[in-house]
Amino acid sequence: MKSIADLSNDDGSWNTDLVHDVFGVPLGDKICKIDRLPVDHNDILVWKEAGDGIFTVKRGFQSIHPTQDNSDSSFWKLIWNQSTHFRHSTNIWRLVSGCFPTRDRMVFVADKACPMCDVENETALHIFWECHCARAIWFSSPFACFGRNTMTMTTVKDMLQGMLTCLPNDLKGNFLNFLGSLIEGVWRARNELIFKGKRINIEAVRCAILRKYNDCLLAGEADSTIGMSIKQARAGGKITSATEVVVVCDASWKEGEAGLAVGMMETRGKKICWFAKKTKAESAAEAEIKAIRWAMDIAAKEGYAAVAIASDAMIHYELYHILSWLDHPLRVLIFVRPPRQNNF
Numbered sequence: 001m002k003s004i005a006d007l008s009n010d011d012g013s014w015n016t017d018l019v020h021d022v023f024g025v026p027l028g029d030k031i032c033k034i035d036r037l038p039v040d041h042n043d044i045l046v047w048k049e050a051g052d053g054i055f056t057v058k059r060g061f062q063s064i065h066p067t068q069d070n071s072d073s074s075f076w077k078l079i080w081n082q083s084t085h086f087r088h089s090t091n092i093w094r095l096v097s098g099c100f101p102t103r104d105r106m107v108f109v110a111d112k113a114c115p116m117c118d119v120e121n122e123t124a125l126h127i128f129w130e131c132h133c134a135r136a137i138w139f140s141s142p143f144a145c146f147g148r149n150t151m152t153m154t155t156v157k158d159m160l161q162g163m164l165t166c167l168p169n170d171l172k173g174n175f176l177n178f179l180g181s182l183i184e185g186v187w188r189a190r191n192e193l194i195f196k197g198k199r200i201n202i203e204a205v206r207c208a209i210l211r212k213y214n215d216c217l218l219a220g221e222a223d224s225t226i227g228m229s230i231k232q233a234r235a236g237g238k239i240t241s242a243t244e245v246v247v248v249c250d251a252s253w254k255e256g257e258a259g260l261a262v263g264m265m266e267t268r269g270k271k272i273c274w275f276a277k278k279t280k281a282e283s284a285a286e287a288e289i290k291a292i293r294w295a296m297d298i299a300a301k302e303g304y305a306a307v308a309i310a311s312d313a314m315i316h317y318e319l320y321h322i323l324s325w326l327d328h329p330l331r332v333l334i335f336v337r338p339p340r341q342n343n344f
């Protein structure tokens, strides 16, 4: 006897005698009072954990990872908010999800000691919060307000949630950008110590972290200020029929060296040309500005009067620079922002 069908007649009703034999008369009577589905009713698959009974991959994932259910959605929304740089969001997500390759997670690494202090085991919580280098950076950071109570947290997520709870909403994005910059800076210093034997210079690590953090702040301001100001200089935010050429520009930056790339496509002739060069820049943000400026110069030199420029640089506080460029020989200038990319 394996299923309900074994206790049923051919017409789909209960086989009362058999039910009584198996379960006894009192319980059997109760069972036989249960309404049966019509025999021609087809079976359907139902995902019980969803109100509509429909299974999706996301629902399946949530059921086997109950800690990442909907109750966490506001936390993750904050982490993946537009105001946090995509690369920082990714690193914070890796840290919270336990996929950052600290020594405690590397089964094949026998020596679990933190290479920066050689006292505690290297965990994400230790290296980015508790180790002396991390503590010094947090202490001298714009977010030095967190007392020792946060140091009693046992997981990265608890730590992060605790810190975010203490912050006003308008500072949470900045905080996550700072944390992302700190993760990068400390991890780079840790790797240079392990693989190149380079001693940790906390002040240098701190300066590098603050520089990256400032780049994020400048980029964020660009989002809110320039986006609105330039809107007036462009027709409905669209590439107009007057546009002769569409220009895409981007920049890479590392330790004072910038690589600029400009691509141009005529809207009518479909002529395409590419330009690239190396130059000096103090920061990733400056490199992005130089790429835009260079794109405008090339367009003017090539004789175009109306140009649309697409750049994922979120141009910043130097608003007057941009506005002064409007006196450039170019007659029409349109800024188009493609989706965010991991560009600096």
Ligand SMILES: [Zn+2]
Binding pocket: 114, 115, 116, 117, 118, 119, 120, 126, 127, 130, 131, 132
């Ligand atoms: Zn340590």
